[in-house]
Amino acid sequence: MTAIGDGTGATGLMKRAIPQPEPGLTAETVIQRACDMRDHLRAEQEATEKRTHYSQETHEKFEQAGFYRMLMPKAFGGYEMRINDFMHVIVEIARGCPSTGWCLSLGSSHVLILAGLYSPEVQAEVVGPDGHFVAPNRHAPSVRAVPHEDGWELDGTWEYSSGAPYSTHAMSAVRLPAGEDGVPRVGLALVPRSQYTVLDDWGSTLGMRGSGSHSIRVKNAVVPSDHVVEIESDQFRLDTTIGMTAHGNPMYTGRIMGVLMSELLAIEIGLVHAALDEYTTVLHEKKPMWNPRTTRAEDPRYQEWYGQVTTTLDVAEAVLDRVGDEYHRLCEREVAGGGEFSQADDLRLMSMAGYGCRILTEAMDLLARTGGSSVMGDGSRLERYWRDMSTCRTHGFALMRETTAVQTGSALLAADGAAKAGER
Incomplete structure (x- = not known):
């Protein structure tokens, strides 16, 4: 078997036809580039909200930095970086602008799905000669697919397609005709930009107004059979x-709901870091309402609150790293024949990431409550971050935290019961 992650492909089905723009580019360099963009992203926050997505200038900076290629297979000019490294970049981008972090993450991460779910021939066709691929993924099958002489005909609208403004493709769920047993079927359709319209319907939400989460409309779009x-x-x-066959990398073989949940966690970590940055400035500049009238930074109460938030961030970042490490371990274990990457495993990863999001929500509430109304004025960064977190809390994955915990407990207890029964 080909060595893990060498990008040559286990049976040579994928040839490294597209060169990497920067051979030898390291994760440390990419993460530092994300950090270096913080001032630019903060200066652009208001304009990004009004525009409903980040600017063309920022998009080009992201291209030059290699952000869109982090998870792209090496065969297509990508870098096949670890999930952890990708998430750390998203944390830093979200620290500069949470909306931008959301748009970048949910547009660029789904190459993981492309590389692991579609045939090598479809992959090569989709990435084209330059290896640039950006695709929103909407899990709700709100588009209907019917058989067509040339493949499938699609009609409908995918709402909340984050990453749509700079997308090259849409890769979202469709309703397939029911099987002979009458059970509904779901497919994942890959649609080129020429076959859909990005609607101008984003920007009126409470927060994340610049996340580029526009709807995508397909009308009588026809795609080949192997694109669904x-x-x-x-x-x-x-x-x-x-x-593994195409790329020789177990990363493209796993269950990915936990990875998708950890994207939300990475964005919220960056968001709370950004809020804490503003809060820290306030602590050094303002005085508490009570005596002694020192700076807030010298007051034990504010010191305690600051400590609570920094510790929460440390815990959330540890969770983020653990989810990434576990994802890679489980993929590699299954490929090596050491055990299935089960649904129970994926649910554990989802629950871990969901718990990290929960404690970050509490940290944001603490910052907003103790920062005071004077620093939460209309248009202030802290007010924007509070709005952004409020919108994060309404995301479908955030609402799934409780149900995921039930599913996780059920799956793990069932597996434990089966193991004990086998011992008897």
Whole structure:
């Protein structure tokens, strides 16, 4: 078997036809580039909200920095970086502008799905000669797919397609005709930009107004048969053979709901870091309402609150790293024949990331409450961050935290019961 992650492909189905723009580019360099963009992103926050997505200038900076290629297979000019490294970049971008972090993350991460679910021939066709691929992914099958002589005909609208403004493709769920047993079926359709319209319907939400989460409309769009892959809607996983056969990397073989949940966690970590940056400035500049009238930074109460938030961030970042490490471990274990990457495993990853989001929500509430109304004025950064977190809390994954915990407990207890029964 080809060495893990060498990018040559286990059976040579993928040839490294597209060169990397920067051979030898390291994760440390990419993360530092994200940090270096913080001032630019903060200066652009208001304009990004009004525009509803980050600027063309920022998009070009992201291209030059290699952000869109972090998870792209090496065969297509990508860098095949670890999930952890990708998430750290998203943390830093979100620290500069949470909306921009959201748009970048949910547009660039889904190459993981492309590389692990579609045939090598479709992959090569989609990435084209330059290896640039940006695709929103909407899990709700709100678009109907019907058989067509040239493949599938699609009609409908995918709402909340974050990353749409700079997308090259849409890769979202469709309703397939029911099987002979009458059970509804779901597919994942890959649609080129020429076949859909990005609607001007984003920017009126409480927060994340610049996240580029526009709707995508397809009307009588026809795509080839192999551009629609049937999936299990409640067990979204990559194919266990395509990723390894094509790219020689177990990263493209796993269940990815935990990874998708950890994107929300990475964005919220960056968001709370950004809020804490503003809060810290306030602590050094303002005085408490009570005596002694020192700076807030010298007051034990504010010191305690500051300490609580920094510790919460440390815990959330540890969770983020653990989810990434576990994802890679589970993928590599399955490829090596050491055990399946099960749905229970994926649910554990989702629950871990969801817990990190929960404690960050509490940290943001603490910053907003103790920062005071004078620093939460209309248009202030702290007010914007509070709005952004409020919108994060309404995301479908955020609402799934409680149900995911139930599913996780059920799956783990069932597995434990089966193991004990086998011992008897």
